Amino acid sequence: MQRRNIDLLFKRLVQGVSGFSILALGGILLFVVIQGAGPFLFPTDSEIRLVLENIREIAVNGEAYQDTVLIRLPQSTSAVDLRFPGPEGVRVLKAEVAATEQGIDFIEYEEGEYSAPESGVYTVQYPGRPGLVPKIHFILPEAPYSLARFLTGTQWEPTYEKIYGILPMILGTVLASLGAVLLGVPLALLCGLFLGEYLHPKPAALARAGIELLAGIPSVVYGFFGLMVIVPWVKQAFALPSGNSLLSAIIMLSMMILPTIITITETSIRAVPRSHWEASLALGASKMQTLWFVALPHARSGVIAAVMLGISRAVGETMAVILVAGNSVQLIHSPLDSVRTLTATIALEMGYAQGRHRELLFSIGVVLFMLILVLNSTVLYLRRHKEV
Numbered sequence: 001m002q003r004r005n006i007d008l009l010f011k012r013l014v015q016g017v018s019g020f021s022i023l024a025l026g027g028i029l030l031f032v033v034i035q036g037a038g039p040f041l042f043p044t045d046s047e048i049r050l051v052l053e054n055i056r057e058i059a060v061n062g063e064a065y066q067d068t069v070l071i072r073l074p075q076s077t078s079a080v081d082l083r084f085p086g087p088e089g090v091r092v093l094k095a096e097v098a099a100t101e102q103g104i105d106f107i108e109y110e111e112g113e114y115s116a117p118e119s120g121v122y123t124v125q126y127p128g129r130p131g132l133v134p135k136i137h138f139i140l141p142e143a144p145y146s147l148a149r150f151l152t153g154t155q156w157e158p159t160y161e162k163i164y165g166i167l168p169m170i171l172g173t174v175l176a177s178l179g180a181v182l183l184g185v186p187l188a189l190l191c192g193l194f195l196g197e198y199l200h201p202k203p204a205a206l207a208r209a210g211i212e213l214l215a216g217i218p219s220v221v222y223g224f225f226g227l228m229v230i231v232p233w234v235k236q237a238f239a240l241p242s243g244n245s246l247l248s249a250i251i252m253l254s255m256m257i258l259p260t261i262i263t264i265t266e267t268s269i270r271a272v273p274r275s276h277w278e279a280s281l282a283l284g285a286s287k288m289q290t291l292w293f294v295a296l297p298h299a300r301s302g303v304i305a306a307v308m309l310g311i312s313r314a315v316g317e318t319m320a321v322i323l324v325a326g327n328s329v330q331l332i333h334s335p336l337d338s339v340r341t342l343t344a345t346i347a348l349e350m351g352y353a354q355g356r357h358r359e360l361l362f363s364i365g366v367v368l369f370m371l372i373l374v375l376n377s378t379v380l381y382l383r384r385h386k387e388v
Contacts (some may be wrong), residue, residue, distance in 0.1 A: 036366035053135040058084040172339035180253030192265025215259035223320035244326035257310035364384025
């Protein structure tokens with residue numbers, strides 16, 4: 001009876017932990033998807049915002065405000081009439097909203113100076129003492145951004161022009177990841193096969209420990225190695241002004257995925273039943289033929305899992321890529337061009353991004369998730385097709 005109660009308690013504990021984990025992961029994924037979908041469904045704001053600097057009293061369309069920094073106006077407002085104290089009387093600023101393609105047409109602003117520091121933001125500055133210059137900022141709501149423009153655009157200018165096109169980053173991520181897989185996977189498979197069957201047990205155990213240690217090294221250490229060794233080598237070998245390029249990123253990522261794929265491949269090879277080996281050798285096959293045509297197909301599931309983990313590691317790598325890739329947003333014409341990946345964009349810009357810019361960085365996270373899903377699904381499809 002006591003043993004039955006313990007088993008039942010353990011079952012409930014496993015169910016509770018599993019359910020909580022699934023809900024937590026689902027909640028995180030749902031949060032990122034909602035944040036990423038927002039810029040394509042909703043405008044940045046439902047009102048026109050006026051931000052005041054060094055202006056204590058002001059009348060907006062006849063309504064008085066005092067000691068107010070932010071004033072909100074309905075989005076349907078077509079005209080704005082501002083009146084506030086100046087050194088020689090009342091200053092008047094009149095503007096028509098959405099009257100031109102720029103969004104605001106300033107009709108009267110006396111001695112003020114008009115400027116547009118960024119798209120959707122308009123500033124009128126008046127003369128004043130240093131540090132006490134009166135300023136009025138008009139911030140217009142931005143319409144929902146085009147998903148097609150986001151995915152196929154070739155320009156990324158989030159600060160002034162507010163253009164968000166991530167096609168160069170998608171191509172940079174895909175090319176860097178696929179290049180790393182094409183370069184690293186064959187080497188990792190051969191190393192795993194060698195450790196699994198050809199190397200003596202004691203040296204194999206020592207090599208295995210070293211490979212597992214490499215798998216645990218932080219990404220920034222790999223990035224530092226790439227910055228000090230790989231980047232100068234690429235620069236010297238190809239006579240480039242800078243070695244920070246797609247090629248450097250490919251070499252760096254291929255090195256980073258090696259430990260994971262080697263370890264899982266070796267484990268999968270060792271899991272092949274000895275009866276398969278003995279049967280193949282008894283039929284006259286050599287050790288290499290047995291390894292390649294018997295053991296490796298039997299360990300296919302583990303090898304494919306290793307490749308999928310390698311792809312996910314390459315696609316999701318951030319710090320090492322930032323240090324060696326160059327981080328230029330541009331369409332790639334050569335492996336020697338500088339490149340920026342999706343993860344690098346999120347890491348470099350999330351610290352200062354605001355508003356729509358920040359929301360679209362979440363959208364990049366959703367695109368990254370979908371990219372990993374597509375690549376892994378392709379690997380699984382090829383596996384099933386091969387089996388058929």
